[in-house]
Amino acid sequence: MHKLVEKYCEMPTAIRRPMWRVWHNLIIKLDKNKDAVFMNYGYQSLNGDPALELENHDEANRYCIQLYDYVVRSVEVANKDVLEVGSGRGGGASYITRYFKPKSYTAMDISSGVVKFCNSYHNVEGLQFVAGVAEEPPFADESFDVVVNVESARCYKSIRKFFAEVNRMLRPGGHFCFADMIKKGEVESIRKDLLSSGMEIVSETEITKNVVKALDCDHERRESAIVNKVPGFLRKSFLQFAGAKGSERYESFASGKMEYWHFVLRKK
Ligand SMILES: C[S@@+](CC[C@H](N)C(=O)[O-])C[C@H]1O[C@@H](n2cnc3c(N)ncnc32)[C@H](O)[C@@H]1O
Helix, strand or coil, rough: HHHHHHHHHHHHHHHHHHHHHHHHHHHHHHCCCCCCCCCEEECCCCCCCCCCCCCCHHHHHHHHHHHHHHHCCCCCCCCEEEEEEEEEECCCHHHHHHHHHCCCCEEECCHHHHHHHHHHCCCCCCCEECCCCCCCCCCCCCEEEEEEEEEHHHHCHHHHHHHHHHHHEEEEEEEEEEEEEECCCCCCHHHHHHHHHCCEEEEECCCHHHHHHHHHHHHHHHHHHHHHHCCCHHHHHHHHHHCCCCCCCHHHHHCCCEEEEEEEEEEE
């Protein structure tokens, strides 16, 4: 099973989409207290920048929140219409809506189960969760100022089609904030795919070391949540998915075999 998690992107797309639904429904069943509202590897500064100020109840998710904060912080979000694609359990959408105060925040995910969970769990003014597929988003041309995409696009059926859709949905001058893991040596191909959409690159940064540092800092929380909630036969798969120390995913970041990149693009 844990090999399925590692090799997920190499599987036929017909299997990949239902796999997310199964995975989300499993987490909904196992996480009875609803503690897990993020599904990313996190971000931590390498040079001792002052800690991001968070409300007490957000502290447990500090590293995952810091990734979202890093991803959007260079663009104007206040009073803007924001779309997130691949919003998962909604923690990032809730954080950005509460702290950055957009005019509206629409968070879309392929799994209707997780969308239902998010709409009942996250009660934040201006935030709504909808079901939809990244390559065929149900939104009109030029309907958003910012599109956010965190750790979701890597295994889409067509990443080029998704980037073209982002360009279509953005208003002129709008921004695309994108972060994901990319296999070593493949960033040039992603850069080409991004540029093929017609958007221009404003900034690009490799943040693998920040992600490894976040995984180190967050290790205990991730591991104990899994040990406490996940039955033994599934634990290895969850530790892999969570990037726990000792997992192949953690090692792939630590060794540089897998990189983590952040891009900001602008619609011309
Ligand atoms: C690793 S999770 C990241 C979730 C969230 N961005 C976070 O950082 O917590 C990836 C998410 O992308 C969603 N996803 C995968 N393929 C998708 C697609 N084609 N369209 C929309 N969402 C998709 C999955 O259901 C999952 O919730």
